[in-house]
Amino acid sequence: MALTKDLGFGPDEQLVRDQARKLLKDSVPVDKLRTLVARDHHEAYETKIQPASWDEGLWKQMIELGWTALSVPESAGGLGMKTIVSVALAEELGRVAVPSPLPATLAATVVLKAAGATSWLEKIAGGEAATLAVTPESGSWEPGDTDVEARAAGGGVTLHGKASFVQDARKARLLVVSAKSPAGVALYVVPVDAPGVTITPDRIVDLTRDQATVSFDGVAVDAKNVAAGEGKGKAVLEQALPAILTLLAADACGAAEWQLQTTAEYAKSRVQFEHPIGFFQAVKHPLVNVMLAIDRAKSLTYAAACAVDEDPADALRLARMAKAAASDAAAFASDRSVQLHGGIGFTWECDVHLWFKRQKHTEQLFGNATQQRAHLARILEAAL
Amino acid sequence: MSQRPDTQDQAEFREYCRRWLEENRPPAPSFRLPIAPIEVSSEEQRQYLCAWQKKCHAAGLVGTDYPKEYGGHGHKGFQAIASQEMGRAGVPFMINVIGLGMAAPTILVHGTEEQKRRFLPPLLSSDEIWCQGFSEPGAGSDLASAQTTVVREGDNWIVNGHKVWTSLAHFASWMILLGRHSKADKYNGLTYFIAPIKDAKGVTVRPLVKITGETGFNEVLFEDVIVPDSLRLDEVGKGWTVAMTTLTYERGAAEGAGSGGGTSVEEYVNELIALAKRTRRGAGTAWDDAVVRDKVAQIAIRAEGLRQNARRMRIEALTDHPMRIPLQSKVLITELIQDLSALGVEIAGPHASRYLGDPGAPDGGHWPHAYMNSYGMTIAAGSNEIQRNILGERVLGLPKSK
Numbered sequence: 001m002a003l004t005k006d007l008g009f010g011p012d013e014q015l016v017r018d019q020a021r022k023l024l025k026d027s028v029p030v031d032k033l034r035t036l037v038a039r040d041h042h043e044a045y046e047t048k049i050q051p052a053s054w055d056e057g058l059w060k061q062m063i064e065l066g067w068t069a070l071s072v073p074e075s076a077g078g079l080g081m082k083t084i085v086s087v088a089l090a091e092e093l094g095r096v097a098v099p100s101p102l103p104a105t106l107a108a109t110v111v112l113k114a115a116g117a118t119s120w121l122e123k124i125a126g127g128e129a130a131t132l133a134v135t136p137e138s139g140s141w142e143p144g145d146t147d148v149e150a151r152a153a154g155g156g157v158t159l160h161g162k163a164s165f166v167q168d169a170r171k172a173r174l175l176v177v178s179a180k181s182p183a184g185v186a187l188y189v190v191p192v193d194a195p196g197v198t199i200t201p202d203r204i205v206d207l208t209r210d211q212a213t214v215s216f217d218g219v220a221v222d223a224k225n226v227a228a229g230e231g232k233g234k235a236v237l238e239q240a241l242p243a244i245l246t247l248l249a250a251d252a253c254g255a256a257e258w259q260l261q262t263t264a265e266y267a268k269s270r271v272q273f274e275h276p277i278g279f280f281q282a283v284k285h286p287l288v289n290v291m292l293a294i295d296r297a298k299s300l301t302y303a304a305a306c307a308v309d310e311d312p313a314d315a316l317r318l319a320r321m322a323k324a325a326a327s328d329a330a331a332f333a334s335d336r337s338v339q340l341h342g343g344i345g346f347t348w349e350c351d352v353h354l355w356f357k358r359q360k361h362t363e364q365l366f367g368n369a370t371q372q373r374a375h376l377a378r379i380l381e382a383a384l
Numbered sequence: 385m386s387q388r389p390d391t392q393d394q395a396e397f398r399e400y401c402r403r404w405l406e407e408n409r410p411p412a413p414s415f416r417l418p419i420a421p422i423e424v425s426s427e428e429q430r431q432y433l434c435a436w437q438k439k440c441h442a443a444g445l446v447g448t449d450y451p452k453e454y455g456g457h458g459h460k461g462f463q464a465i466a467s468q469e470m471g472r473a474g475v476p477f478m479i480n481v482i483g484l485g486m487a488a489p490t491i492l493v494h495g496t497e498e499q500k501r502r503f504l505p506p507l508l509s510s511d512e513i514w515c516q517g518f519s520e521p522g523a524g525s526d527l528a529s530a531q532t533t534v535v536r537e538g539d540n541w542i543v544n545g546h547k548v549w550t551s552l553a554h555f556a557s558w559m560i561l562l563g564r565h566s567k568a569d570k571y572n573g574l575t576y577f578i579a580p581i582k583d584a585k586g587v588t589v590r591p592l593v594k595i596t597g598e599t600g601f602n603e604v605l606f607e608d609v610i611v612p613d614s615l616r617l618d619e620v621g622k623g624w625t626v627a628m629t630t631l632t633y634e635r636g637a638a639e640g641a642g643s644g645g646g647t648s649v650e651e652y653v654n655e656l657i658a659l660a661k662r663t664r665r666g667a668g669t670a671w672d673d674a675v676v677r678d679k680v681a682q683i684a685i686r687a688e689g690l691r692q693n694a695r696r697m698r699i700e701a702l703t704d705h706p707m708r709i710p711l712q713s714k715v716l717i718t719e720l721i722q723d724l725s726a727l728g729v730e731i732a733g734p735h736a737s738r739y740l741g742d743p744g745a746p747d748g749g750h751w752p753h754a755y756m757n758s759y760g761m762t763i764a765a766g767s768n769e770i771q772r773n774i775l776g777e778r779v780l781g782l783p784k785s786k
Contacts, residue, residue, distance in 0.1 A: 006699050014701045257704070264780045278782035281773070287780055288772045292712055296689035299709075302702055303692040321685045373681035374674065380684055381671070384657060 007306040008082045016070065016081070017088040021095075023065070027058050028096045030351050037099060037207040041348050050203045052170040052210035054099040059171075062102060063127035071109055076121035083243055084305040086110075087250045091301075094254030097208045097358045101129035101171035103251060107244050108132055108176045111187065114239040117227040120174065120189045129171055130189075132244075133163035133214050134178035134237065141366045143237030148216055150179035150186055150230070157181075159188065159196075159216035167365070169199050169212035176227065177216070184231030188221045195219065206361035207354060242312075242319035245366055246304040249319070249326035252362045253301055255355050256294045256326075256333035262352065263287060263337045270342070277340070286336050293329035300325050317379045324372035330359035331369075390465070397462050401469035404443050409475055410436050416740070419754060421481035422551035423600040425591075430513075430555050433479035437510035445470060446478060447508035450492070455505025471648050482552060483507040483514035487560050487578075490630045494576070494618040503558070503578065515556035516634075517547040517579065517604060518627065525770045527562070528570050528624060532606065534563035534577065541565075541616070543579060543586075543609040549764065553589045553602040556581045562627050565620060574623030578615040585609065596756045634765045635714040649687045649717070652724055656680055659746060660731050670731045683724045690716050708779045715771045722758035729755050 036053045038044060043051060062068070071086045072078020086106050093103055108130035112121050124130055136147040148161040159179055166175070169192070177188045190197060196219035202211045228236040264287055267278030277283045304318035334356040338345040345352055363369070390398055413432050418424055424433060440446045441455075445466040450456020478484055488507055491499055506512040523530040532545025543563060553559070559579045566573035581587055586609040591599040618626050657680055660671040670676045693716070696702050697709040728751035729736040736752050738745035762768050776782040 007695065007702065009699055009702055017701075260780075264782060267782060276783050278776070278780075279785060281769070281785055284776035284780075284782050284785065285769070285772045287782070288775045291708070291775065291780065292716065295693060295709060295712060296686065296716075298702075299692035299696045300685070300689055302696055303688075318688070321688055324681070325685050325689060370678060373678050373685070376681045376684065377677035380653075380657060380681065381661075384654060 007302050008084045008309060009088070009302070013082065013085050013088065016085050017092065019065070020067070020089050020092045023061065024092055024096045024098060027061070028055075028098045033097060033208075033354065034351065038348070038354060044207055045203070049201055050210070052099070052168075052201065054101075054171055058098070059100055059102075059129070060127075062100070067102060068105055068109075068127055068129075069125035071106065071113070072121045072125040073113065073118075076118045076125060078121065078125040082305075083246070083308040084302060086243075087246055087301060087305040090247045090250035091254035091257075091298075094251035094256075094358070094362070095258045097255055097258070097355050099168075099171075099208045099210075101131070101168045103247065104131035104168040104172060105129045106247055107167075108174070110243040110247070111176055111236060111240040112189070112227055115187055115227040115232075115236045117187075117189065119224070120227060123174065128173045129168075130174035130176060131167055131169055131172040132178075133166045133169075133175040133190075134187075135163060135165045137162065137164045137213075139165065141371070143241060144178065144180075144185045144234035146178040146180055146185065148177055148179040150181040150188070150221075152181075153218075153220070156220055156222045157188075159190070159219040159221060162213055162215045164213050165202075165365075166199075166212050166214045168210055169214055170201060170210045175214060178233055178237065179216075181230045185233035185237075186226065186230040187228040187233040187236060188225045189227050190216075190219060190221060190225060204361065206357045208358045209361060241366075242304060242315035243308045245319040245323040245372075246301055246308065248362055248365050249297060249301040249304070249322040252326040252330040252359060253294060253298045255359055255362070256290070256297070256329045259333040259337040259352065259355050259359075260287065260290050260294060262355075263290075263340050266341055283340055286340070290329070290333045290336050293325070293332050297322065297325040297329040317376065317383075320372045320376040320379065323367065324369040324376065327363040327369040327372070330363050334359045394461065394465055397459070398465050398469060401445060401466050402473070404445070405469060405473040405475055408439065408443070409473065410439075416748075417476060418598075418600065419750070419757065421477050421479050422760065423596075423598055423757070424479055424552065424555070425599045430479065433476060434510045434513075436476050437478045437480055440470070440478070441509045446484065447488075447504075450488070450504065450508065454492075454500050455508045474648070474651065478510075479552075480507060480510045480513055482516050482560075483510075483512075486516060486630045486634050487514045487558070489633045490560060490576075490617065490626060491578075493629050494622075494626050498614070499578070499617070506557075512557040513552055513555045515550050515553040515559045515581065515602075515604075516630070517550060517559040517561040518630075519549045520546055521548055525767050527627070527766070528574065530562050530564055530574065532561070532563050534565050534575055534611070536565070536613075539613050541577065541611045541613060543577075543606040543611055545606050547604045547606075548592070549601055550589075550604050551601040553581060553604050554591060554599075559604070560617075560630065562623055569621075571624045572621045574627070575620050576617040576623040576626040577611055578617060579606075579609065579611050580615075594757070594760070596753055601760075631766065635711070635771070649690065649720060649724075652721075653680070653684050653687050655747065656683065656724060656728055656731070659728055659751075663731055663733065663735070663746070665733075670733075676731060679727055679730075683720070683727060686716070686720050686723075690720065705779050708775075711771070711775050711779065714765060715768045715775075718758065718761040718768065722755065722762055725751055725755035725758050 069078040070081045074080040150157050175190045196217040198215045199212045204211050268276050270277050300322040304322040307315040307318045337352045344350045444457045447456040448459050448463040448466050452458040534541045559581050561577045561579040565575045586607040588605040589602050591602050663670040693709050732746045735746050740749035773785050
């Protein structure tokens with residue numbers, strides 16, 4: 001199958017990306033990010049409930065710019081743009097490491113698109129933040145694995161159980177819940193303030209996100225809450241998986257690029273032994289290796305994004321590769337960013353830990369590099 | 385899956401290449417063909433491969449984008465298609481690799497009209513084989529410290545010196561040679577020549593034996609060799625600039641006059657999986673081992689990453705610096721081939737102890753042979769350590785290492 005020459009990244013797509021890059025650069029300078037999430041280490045890690053600080057004004061701007069509507073189909077009031085636009089946006093969000101419900105909302109959008117849940121997509125296009133509540137406490141990322149049960153009750157259904165590792169739950173308005181029933185897995189959309197929903201924040205390492213365990217204690221749902229009926233939920237999640245992996249890979253690529261450029265700048269200014277440390281090959285070559293890892297991950301990420309729209313049969317292979325490569329690049333860039341900053345890099349005062357922690361979190365979401373490669377090996381074997 | 389959509393003309397040319405390659409694929413020779421052009425050592429290999437290049441040239445798959453007056457076919461943007469299709473067809477490689485990939489583009493950029501008309505046609509057809517005289521015993525990574533002297537005498541230059549790691553010199557008619565006309569200036573003291581090799585008085589070509597036990601590259605000694613001034617490329621003192629043109633092509637950052645054929649990286653990945661699936665380990669096979677599968681998957685990701693880098697490189701909005709991806713390609717491809725060959729050795733286990741010619745060697749001894757040979761590629765064309773300096777300095781803006 002012949003694929004688009006420009007990977008689907010034409011002038012319209014570039015316009016959105018460049019606008020995002022500029023807005024985020026101007027609105028989230030590093031000192032502002034520090035004030036938001038790392039003003040005080042007691043507050044960050046030792047208060048009874050970990051804060052989930054974010055800039056709601058910036059979120060309103062994102063909505064006004066149409067970022068939640070970008071990948072929503074036109075039939076649901078969105079802009080119907082390509083997957084690569086959301087992916088480019090995710091990369092920019094990773095670059096500034098901004099706390100925002102947008103990454104979770106983009107992932108939820110992908111699932112609701114696959115489900116054809118038009119009325120809920122309309123709400124997202126209108127600016128409702130959403131997040132996936134699809135993961136069990138075991139940490140399995142397999143589509144359809146869930147600890148939530150859907151039980152028939154009277155004429156309707158009630159949800160019981162817990163969803164773990166729910167991203168940015170305290171910033172979201174809507175939960176996309178995976179629940180099992182005797183007839184198979186279904187997907188429901190539930191507002192966070194529905195009776196019976198309790199959000200219990202996790203205490204996490206990453207200061208730029210929040211994460212929670214969400215319990216469903218007989219939450220009543222009806223037909224309007226159904227995104228994918230009983231027995232259809234697993235296939236919907238499988239269909240959405242390549243785009244979810246690609247969005248996460250893009251976040252890691254953006255953050256890794258910040259880590260690379262920041263560390264390279266430091267290597268140009270920090271002088272030891274009468275030279276900026278970047279003069280020494282023990283510093284220069286690892287930085288180049290970080291760049292090689294990032295570029296591999298970026299190329300695979302854009303290719304996967306393009307395949308989601310143009311070559312769905314090949315999308316999972318490329319997305320697994322992209323998430324594996326991006327997770328590895330994230331780990332490597334994080335490692336070198338702290339080490340090459342030397343003593344200062346080990347302190348709270350230095351900015352690199354904010355990205356380091358975001359990367360550690362992104363690496364694990366929907367499967368780390370090793371887990372992606374385990375799946376990939378089976379895909380390669382089947383293609384022989 | 386193609387990398388980009390073809391225009392109608394390109395699609396027709398691609399179809400022509402496919403059909404031609406299908407109909408003209410040469411029969412497998414009775415002797416072993418080396419895996420890369422720089423290892424061609426026997427006369428029978430040379431004859432077989434020259435005949436094949438000549439045929440490909442006549443059919444328009446080599447020199448495709450070169451002007452007709454220089455022996456080319458006068459197309460634009462078709463060479464990459466021909467090279468891709470030759471790679472895909474898995475046909476033998478082009479023997480005149482130094483000529484096509486380095487000498488031809490350098491002559492095209494820096495040569496006189498006369499030089500282009502004289503040298504390009506027999507280069508493209510492989511009637512004349514080329515070699516490269518850059519490295520010396522004392523000038524490896526620090527190429528600009530070359531000491532081979534060129535001294536002007538009337539209309540001639542007298543060459544004295546010692547070039548090493550010279551692939552194909554034993555078959556070569558001509559060498560692209562970096563010489564020193566002045567010791568006063570390291571870079572501006574260099575001048576670039578086309579030097580006669582075959583039957584030239586004062587030239588001695590001696591084979592160097594590689595760690596694989598094979599010949600294929602050489603050292604070349606020059607003792608008062610006379611080179612007419614008409615064989616100088618570009619101006620006196622411009623040798624370094626001309627050499628940079630050659631290296632840009634050698635390192636794969638630009639498209640030369642033809643390439644293709646040989647085994648693609650994707651095929652090697654598939655061969656690796658096939659090897660793992662048939663290599664017995666305990667009650668099962670090596671492929672049953674999750675660690676082996678993980679390592680193969682890592683290689684597959686690097687191979688696909690290389691392919692997708694090439695695709696992204698053409699989209700300016702998705703690249704952060706114009707030279708960032710092109711300058712990476714040499715490091716990435718050579719280390720990928722090295723690591724995937726090493727993995728083949730690891731998977732084959734004790735069987736990998738068997739070398740070329742042993743009937744029990746997996747894939748005819750390919751894995752240990754390819755692994756040892758891979759060091760030629762990670763060292764040649766500016767060692768990968770030098771490539772990392774260049775990337776760090778030119779792309780990341782780090783201070784220059786001495």
